[in-house]
Amino acid sequence: KRNVLIIGAGGVAQVVAHKCAQHNDILGNIHIASRTVEKCQQIVDSVREKGSLKTAGELQAHALDALDIEATKALIAETQSQLVINVGSPFINMSVLQACIETGAAYLDTAIHEDPGKICETPPWYANYEWKRRELCEENKVTAILGVGFDPGVVNAYAALGMDYFDSVSDIDIIDINAGDHGHYFATNFDPEINFREFTGRVWSWQNRQWVQNKMFEIKRTDDLPVVGKRTSYMTGHDELHSLSKNLDVPNIRFWMGFGDHYINVFTVLNSLGLLSEQPVTTAEGLEVVPLKVVKAVLPDPASLAPNYTGKTCIGDILKGKKDGKDKEIFIYNVADHKEAYEEVGSQGISYTAGVPPVAAAILIAQGVWDVQKMVNVEELDCKPFINLLNDIGLPTRIKDEEGDRPLSY
């Protein structure tokens, strides 16, 4: 399969475009489509400026409302794209997937579908939307790889591969620490509307083979992690739990995200005042406003953080279980650097960690290794070639266990 259509033109799309360009000898022509064609054009220009294209080939911007299935199908056909990397907002997943199912193009995304009107749906989340199209994908021989960013994505691969080091695994704790500094009083790394949704709803986790509910910032842990040091993280609801709980035989699977006290204080004030609400309010002047939209409007644009972002991210999976009758614990992880990411592709580290994996997956589909012609979550695939490829293209994996801390490859 060849020729890539990237949908979305945000921070993650910027990374995807640069990485696709670096591998266009395998991936073919590159097209970028979003509602605002100017944003796509900016990405095209930045790819050209950086000289990221490996060989001469098409690189074009398009205007597209991806909620319009017919228009999306037409663009897939016009650009002869056999690989669609959806890194638009999570509201468009189902329409893009449908367009892929109807045209036969492979589908990749990095986040679960969300309905703008619903916050925190019943688990497992994939069953509410994506998995309903699983049979259709199989019938139409469409390869659909769900959630192939970093988390979800690479951490699913870490979980699946980590299982091999044990006779049985009791706990998988996925830990996401951003030890970077953007220099602003307060900012979100992604679209605030999407970002805050992760924290305003209930926190679902998989414990004793059941879904358990908590509130955000209710449960925390502290770990001494490689490179980033001692860090506190909070149990957070996250996509990957909703497939790992089904696909791996592990009784406890939790997700933890690192937050500083300052972030929590600001978030708590905004939330307590009702400023994170999506429900419109009417001002004394009769103006109807959505508080969350106002907060978004006054916060820094997440893309603007990239040039001055410093520091590192550390994301990985702690697995606990038994090997030969003894307790065992391992940590499989990646460390990424905000500044290095900016220098290479013009984005901050978190967009980088999210954007490189779907390109690795697209390369594996193009090479036939992952062209499975059905819908899968990452842990259902052979994850070894994925880890090896990521090692080569910017996201090296390491493992820490009783034998020490070392690079991991297969």
Ligand code: NDP
């Ligand atoms: P942004 O909010 O920066 O960009 C989203 C893009 O989607 C925008 O360009 C926007 O268009 C476009 N878009 C929205 N609606 C439509 C539509 N109807 N038709 C066409 N385009 C549309 O997002 P990010 O780059 O930060 O993130 C992209 C995705 O990656 C998100 O789904 C996010 O959840 C996911 N993600 C995954 C991670 C992981 O590790 N798995 C980590 C980080 C993010 P317009 O330009 O017109 O506004």
